[in-house]
Amino acid sequence: MTIGRLNHVGVATPSIEKSLAIYRDLLGATKIHEAFDLPPQGVRVCFVDLPNSQIELIEPLGEASPLHNFLAKNPAGGQHHVCFEVPDIHAAAADMGAKGAKILGEPRIGAHGTPVIFVHPKDMGGVLVELMESPRGEH
Numbered sequence: 536m537t538i539g540r541l542n543h544v545g546v547a548t549p550s551i552e553k554s555l556a557i558y559r560d561l562l563g564a565t566k567i568h569e570a571f572d573l574p575p576q577g578v579r580v581c582f583v584d585l586p587n588s589q590i591e592l593i594e595p596l597g598e599a600s601p602l603h604n605f606l607a608k609n610p611a612g613g614q615h616h617v618c619f620e621v622p623d624i625h626a627a628a629a630d631m632g633a634k635g636a637k638i639l640g641e642p643r644i645g646a647h648g649t650p651v652i653f654v655h656p657k658d659m660g661g662v663l664v665e666l667m668e669s670p671r672g673e674h
């Protein structure tokens with residue numbers, strides 16, 4: 536596997552609206568997408584476009600949200616994951632698994648409509664890593 540482009544940085548927040556004030560009003564972001572719910576992933580999502588990447592604001596959705604423990608430990612929110620593009624998610628999962636990294640579950644459709652996987656932070660130097668199949672079929 537070869538790591539591809541940084542697609543987004545995931546930022547967990549108890550309130551997308553409050554976080555938007557930071558990115559829009561303090562940092563001057565101008566391209567902010569409509570927020571939407573992603574029930575299978577247990578999150579509400581809002582993308583902030585940057586010239587070279589995106590910030591993905593994620594708020595817990597539902598009782599089983601994967602963000603509950605993180606926000607219990609970090610009540611104000613914080614950087615949650617980084618997402619890199621790969622050309623083939625199944626090949627990436629097989630390769631990472633073969634190298635001993637713990638893949639968290641099966642590939643599932645992410646916020647960009649292509650399959651994603653997560654790799655446990657314990658195997659990634661303390662960073663939760665999301666790998667996302669490139670929407671362009673490349674990386």
Ligand SMILES: CC[C@@H](C(=O)O)C(=O)SCCNC(=O)CCNC(=O)[C@H](O)C(C)(C)COP(=O)(O)OP(=O)(O)OC[C@H]1O[C@@H](n2cnc3c(N)ncnc32)[C@H](O)[C@@H]1OP(=O)(O)O
Nearest residue numbers: 545576580601604605615639645646647653656661662663
């Ligand atoms: C919007 C959809 C999608 C996209 O398309 O972009 C997304 O990005 S969804 C994002 C949310 N989804 C996920 O995070 C799914 C994968 N996550 C998980 O499976 C779990 O959250 C987890 C990473 C396995 C953690 O599970 P949890 O039950 O919360 O366990 P603990 O709290 O006990 O944590 C264990 C251990 O790991 C450390 N940890 C947890 N989260 C992170 C993190 N985000 N970054 C770095 N480290 C993290 C935690 O501190 C614990 O460490 P120790 O205390 O030292 O054991």
Ligand SMILES: [Co+2]
Nearest residue numbers: 545591618665
């Ligand atoms: Co993400």
